[in-house]
Amino acid sequence: MKQETPEKTMRKTILSSLILIPIIPFILIIAIGYVGSRISIENRTVESMQRIVEDHRQMIDTFLRERRTNLEFVINTHQYEYLSKGRNLDSVYHNLRTISNAFVDLGVFDEEGLHVAYHGPYQLEGKIYKDEPWFKEVMETGMHISDVFLGFRDYPHFIIAVKKEENDRSWVLRATIDTHIFNTMVGRIRIGETGEAYIINREGLFQTQPRTGGDLLEKDPARAMYLRSHEGVKTYTGTRDFIREFGWFFGPTNPGIQDYLVATTWLKEKDWLLVARQEKRDAFSGLSATMYLIGAISIIGTAGIVFIAFNQTGRLLNRIREVSGEKATLENQLIHATRLAELGQMAAGFAHEINNPLQIIRSEYALVDFILKEMKEKREITNEEALEELEDSIRQIIVQVERCSGITQAILKFGRHSEPQIEDIELSGFIPEITETISNKASVNGISIKQIIDEKTPPVRADKGQLQQVLLNLFNNAIDAIVDRHGSQGGKLSVSAKPSDDAWIDIAVQDNGPGISPENIDKIFSPFFTTKAPGKGTGLGLSVCYGIVENLGGKMTVSSQPGRGTTFTIRLPASG
Amino acid sequence: MHTQHAEYWITNMKLLIVDDEERFLQSTKKLLDRKGFDVRTAPGGEECLEILEKERIDVVVLDIKMPGIGGMESLKRIKRRHPTIEVIMLTGHGTGEYAVDALIWGAADFLLKPISMPELIAKVEEAVARRHVLEEKIRLARAIKAESDESEPDKSVNNENRKE
Numbered sequence: 001m002k003q004e005t006p007e008k009t010m011r012k013t014i015l016s017s018l019i020l021i022p023i024i025p026f027i028l029i030i031a032i033g034y035v036g037s038r039i040s041i042e043n044r045t046v047e048s049m050q051r052i053v054e055d056h057r058q059m060i061d062t063f064l065r066e067r068r069t070n071l072e073f074v075i076n077t078h079q080y081e082y083l084s085k086g087r088n089l090d091s092v093y094h095n096l097r098t099i100s101n102a103f104v105d106l107g108v109f110d111e112e113g114l115h116v117a118y119h120g121p122y123q124l125e126g127k128i129y130k131d132e133p134w135f136k137e138v139m140e141t142g143m144h145i146s147d148v149f150l151g152f153r154d155y156p157h158f159i160i161a162v163k164k165e166e167n168d169r170s171w172v173l174r175a176t177i178d179t180h181i182f183n184t185m186v187g188r189i190r191i192g193e194t195g196e197a198y199i200i201n202r203e204g205l206f207q208t209q210p211r212t213g214g215d216l217l218e219k220d221p222a223r224a225m226y227l228r229s230h231e232g233v234k235t236y237t238g239t240r241d242f243i244r245e246f247g248w249f250f251g252p253t254n255p256g257i258q259d260y261l262v263a264t265t266w267l268k269e270k271d272w273l274l275v276a277r278q279e280k281r282d283a284f285s286g287l288s289a290t291m292y293l294i295g296a297i298s299i300i301g302t303a304g305i306v307f308i309a310f311n312q313t314g315r316l317l318n319r320i321r322e323v324s325g326e327k328a329t330l331e332n333q334l335i336h337a338t339r340l341a342e343l344g345q346m347a348a349g350f351a352h353e354i355n356n357p358l359q360i361i362r363s364e365y366a367l368v369d370f371i372l373k374e375m376k377e378k379r380e381i382t383n384e385e386a387l388e389e390l391e392d393s394i395r396q397i398i399v400q401v402e403r404c405s406g407i408t409q410a411i412l413k414f415g416r417h418s419e420p421q422i423e424d425i426e427l428s429g430f431i432p433e434i435t436e437t438i439s440n441k442a443s444v445n446g447i448s449i450k451q452i453i454d455e456k457t458p459p460v461r462a463d464k465g466q467l468q469q470v471l472l473n474l475f476n477n478a479i480d481a482i483v484d485r486h487g488s489q490g491g492k493l494s495v496s497a498k499p500s501d502d503a504w505i506d507i508a509v510q511d512n513g514p515g516i517s518p519e520n521i522d523k524i525f526s527p528f529f530t531t532k533a534p535g536k537g538t539g540l541g542l543s544v545c546y547g548i549v550e551n552l553g554g555k556m557t558v559s560s561q562p563g564r565g566t567t568f569t570i571r572l573p574a575s576g
Numbered sequence: 577m578h579t580q581h582a583e584y585w586i587t588n589m590k591l592l593i594v595d596d597e598e599r600f601l602q603s604t605k606k607l608l609d610r611k612g613f614d615v616r617t618a619p620g621g622e623e624c625l626e627i628l629e630k631e632r633i634d635v636v637v638l639d640i641k642m643p644g645i646g647g648m649e650s651l652k653r654i655k656r657r658h659p660t661i662e663v664i665m666l667t668g669h670g671t672g673e674y675a676v677d678a679l680i681w682g683a684a685d686f687l688l689k690p691i692s693m694p695e696l697i698a699k700v701e702e703a704v705a706r707r708h709v710l711e712e713k714i715r716l717a718r719a720i721k722a723e724s725d726e727s728e729p730d731k732s733v734n735n736e737n738r739k740e
Contacts, residue, residue, distance in 0.1 A: 352641075355668030356597055358690035363603040366693030370607055398692075405690050 007317065014316055018309035026301055034294050041286045042237065045261065049191065049283070050233040053263040053276045056189055056197060057233075063102075063185060064145060064269035067160050067177060070099055072143075075164045075173040083108045083173070084116045093119040102181045104157070109135065109172040120176065122153055138163050138172055145270045147201045148179060148216055156216045158182075158207070179216070183208045186274070194279040199272045200226070207272055226264045226275055236262040237280075343527055351408035358404055365397050410540040411527075422552070424459035424575040425467060427497045427507070434468055435495065438475045445483050447491030454498035459575040460505045462552050467572075470545040470556075471495075474509040474568050477541065480532070481513025481566065500571060504554075507570045515562040524558055589704045590632060592616045594624040594650065595639040595666075607693060613700075621645025625653060633661060635703045637696075638683075640667040640674060648677060655682040660710055662703035666691065 074083075074092055082088050093106040105120020113130025129135040138144040138161040148158045161174040186208040189197040198214075199207040204223025206216050214220065225236065260277040261284075267274060281288065372381075372390065381387050435449055442449055460467075475493065482491035492512045500506040516524060523529045525546040530539035549556040549570050560566040591613050595601055601617040608615045616633065618624040620642050627633065636654060640647030651663055665678045668689040675686040684703045687696070 352669045355689040356600075359666075359668070360597055360600045360603065362690045362692055363600055363607065367603045367607040370610055374610075401690060409688075 007321075010320070011313060011317060015309055015313045018312055019306055022305050023302065026305065027298075030294055030298050030301075034290070037290045037294075038287055041284060041290065045283050045286070046235050046237065046263075049261060049263045049276065049278065050235060052189065052191055053197075053233050053265055053274065056186075056276065057265045057267060057274050060186060060199075060274060061268045063182075064160075064267070067100060067102065067175070068143065068145065068162065068269070070096055070103075071160055071162045071173055071175055075162050080108070080110075080164070080166060080169075080171045084110075086117050086119070089117045089119045096175070102178045104176040104178045107174045109174060111139070111170045111172075116171075124152065127152060134159065134161060135172070138174075139170070147203075147205070147272075148207045150217075179208075183216075187211055189276060191276065191278045192282040192285070194282040195276065196278075197274060197276040199267070199274055201273075202227070202271055220275070222262075226262070226273055229266070230264075233263050233265045236260075236264075347411045347527060351411040354404065354408055358401055358408070361397065361401050365394065365401070368394055407540075410544065421463050421465075422461055423464065425462055425464060426459050427457055427505070428453050428455075430464075430467070431471070431495055431497060431507075434471050434475070438472070438479065441476075441479060442491075442493060444488070445479060445491060446486070446488040447479060447482055447493050450492070450494040452494065452496040452498075454496075457497050457499055457505055460497075460507075461573045461575050462554075463548075466548045466552065470548050470570065471507075471509070473541045473545050478509055478511035478513065478566075482511050485514040486512070499574060503574055504571050505574045507572065508567055509569075510565060510567040512565040515564055515566050516558070516560040517562055521558060521560055525556070588614060590614045590616065590634050591637065591700060592618060592624060592627060592633045592635070593637045594618045594621070594642070594647070595637075596620060596642045597639075604693075604696075608697070608700075611697065621647070621650035621653075624650055625657075628654060628658060628661070633658075634707050635662045635664065635684075635700055637664050637666050637700065640665060640678075641669055648674065648681070651678060651681050651683055660707065660714070662707045664699055664703055666696070 074096065078088075078092065083092065089106060089108060093103065096103045096106065105118065105122070105124075107118040107120070107124060108116045109129060110116050113128050113132070113135050115124050115127045115129060118125045134144050134146045142163045144159075144161045146158045146161075148156050150156060157176050157179050159174050159176050161172055163170055163172050186197055186199055187210075189195055191197075194212075196211040198210040198220075200220045200223060201207050204220045204227055206214050206218050206220055209216055210220075220226070228234075259280055261280050262275065262277040264273055264275050266272070372387075372394065375381050376387065431451060431453060435451060439449065475495075478493050479491075482493065490512075494510045495507070496510070497505060497507045520529075520531065525543050526539075527543040528539040529543075532539075546556050549572070552572060554570060554572040557569050557571070558566065559569070591608060593601055593604055593608075593615060594617075596619055598619065601619065605615045605617050616627055616631065618627055621644050624636065624638070625645070628636075638647045638650060638654075642650075645653075647665065647667065651665070654661055654663055659682070662684045663682070664685045664687060665674075665683045666687045666689060667674065678686050684706065685699055687699060691699075
């Protein structure tokens with residue numbers, strides 16, 4: 001399995017928090033806004049639906065009541081004998097037709113259910129209706145509005161019948177209502193594009209034809225839901241599941257019962273249920289617009305959050321990378337400094353031990369030298385040539401011992417941890433004193449010395465002797481470097497001092513020597529590192545300087561451009 | 577009398593070199609013997625102190641890092657017992673704390689190994705001269721005292737008694 005790099009993990013963490021933290025409240029606000037506007041739109045839609053349905057019911061009730069009243073008027077203003085004569089009935093029918101063309105026919109029945117007189121498109125006279133439920137009911141209650149039925153005519157219709165008690169007998173006047181006209185009237189409802197209205201009876205059979213299908217007297221598939229007794233207008237908004245809710249988004253589908261906003265109300269004139277319904281996507285079209293708006297805001301907002309998150313993550317990671325880099329550099333420097341200190345102590349130990357054998361060599365040399373001289377004086381050695389070679393060889397012993405002893409002395413200085421005597425040193429006086437001591441050597445080599453000491457430079461906190469040692473070392477190195485490149489002409493050595501900020505002072509020693517190659521610049525402060533010829537340098541000078549400056553609480557750095565020159569900078573604490 | 581004394585000091589300077597490096601003792605003794613010094617050697621602090629009990633030594637050249645009684649401890653004991661003996665410290669461990677301590681305890685010099693023989697000899701001769709001056713001073717002081725004691729014999733007797 002591939003291991004994720006820490007940076008990738010960090011990137012994921014930062015990215016997910018930068019995205020999640022703003023996006024959660026954002027989604028909450030969007031959701032609350034959506035729910036709020038949805039509730040308000042739904043309530044408004046439902047209320048308006050209820051109002052329309054209530055108005056519609058009143059109109060239908062009025063129609064039925066008027067038709068009944070028409071018949072009651074006729075039955076109350078005419079005698080049975082009069083109306084049972086076909087001619088008279090015809091004229092009454094025509095009068096009624098002038099009031100409402102919904103009357104299809106008109107018939108008179110005696111109390112035995114015999115169809116005595118009839119005006120209309122069918123031949124119904126002489127038929128016996130005694131056992132028909134409507135007849136029974138009208139005889140009992142005095143009035144009846146039937147459900148739609150087929151009857152003898154085998155054609156869907158409904159009737160209104162009224163009874164009159166006259167002297168010792170009763171009779172019935174019955175009219176058939178044009179289902180087409182009724183149908184049109186009920187169906188004519190203005191609710192959006194998909195709104196429709198129809199009537200079902202107690203059994204759930206269609207009493208008028210719904211616009212969206214279903215024949216008269218068929219059972220309404222949704223009857224189970226609507227057929228309840230209730231006062232006023234009852235609405236059904238259906239369930240709210242996601243697919244139905246956002247169905248409009250996925251394209252058109254055949255609407256089911258659940259896709260309708262439904263309002264029902266019972267008529268007052270007849271136990272019929274008026275059902276009005278509208279497809280929800282039509283009813284709540286205001287909601288869709290809101291949804292589009294909210295969707296757009298969500299997408300733009302989310303995209304914005306994600307964009308900012310990616311952007312910020314990139315910047316954060318870059319910053320973290322920079323800081324880690326700085327940390328690594330600091331750690332390296334610390335390790336380097338620690339190593340230098342350890343190396344210094346170890347070297348001091350070696351130096352001490354080497355001093356003893358060196359001392360013996362010196363003693364032996366002195367003895368040999370002394371004896372040789374004695375023998376020479378006494379003329380005990382006659383081979384002049386051999387004697388000379390011997391003397392030269394012996395001299396070399398002491399030269400090499402001197403060299404070793406120079407190295408051990410330098411090592412011991414390097415490893416020494418004596419407490420510096422810190423005092424305030426005024427650089428404007430101190431630096432010229434030191435440059436004075438090298439001015440001869442510089443002028444002999446044709447080197448011009450420039451001193452730039454900023455007037456605002458405060459005194460530096462350091463040990464005079466140590467600072468002198470460091471500067472002299474740097475000057476001598478610089479002169480060696482310059483001579484190496486320019487010979488005895490065109491050398492430039494500059495020393496400058498200026499405050500670097502409130503607490504520090506920078507002293508820079510710059511030469512126009514050959515510079516230091518990049519592969520050497522890292523090792524320049526390491527003990528025993530030298531580019532000088534064997535025997536010319538111990539390789540300890542700069543590392544001693546480095547140690548001294550560190551010990552003074554300062555920093556020593558080098559920058560060099562090969563072919564242009566080198567600058568050593570000492571940063572020391574300022575006084576005060 | 578004076579001249580006799582001076583010659584005595586130059587020709588009969590007794591030098592004790594204390595070092596745990598056998599070969600250093602050998603070669604240095606040989607050389608210094610040839611230069612006319614009377615040289616004794618000791619490989620450690622104990623031997624050094626033993627010799628000082630038995631013989632009259634003028635100058636001690638003392639190493640610091642030695643097994644047994646080290647150089648610094650030896651210095652203290654020598655100076656306590658024989659305050660006029662000149663002690664030159666010679667060490668490979670030239671650290672400041674030793675140098676200051678050695679001078680406080682009365683060392684005449686603090687030299688760092690490796691030192692060249694002519695330099696060492698010069699330092700030894702300086703020490704011998706100082707020792708000579710000091711001895712001379714003491715001798716003269718005693719002589720003056722003796723003369724005055726002769727005129728006042730009572731006091732002299734008292735002094736003698738006190739010494740013993």
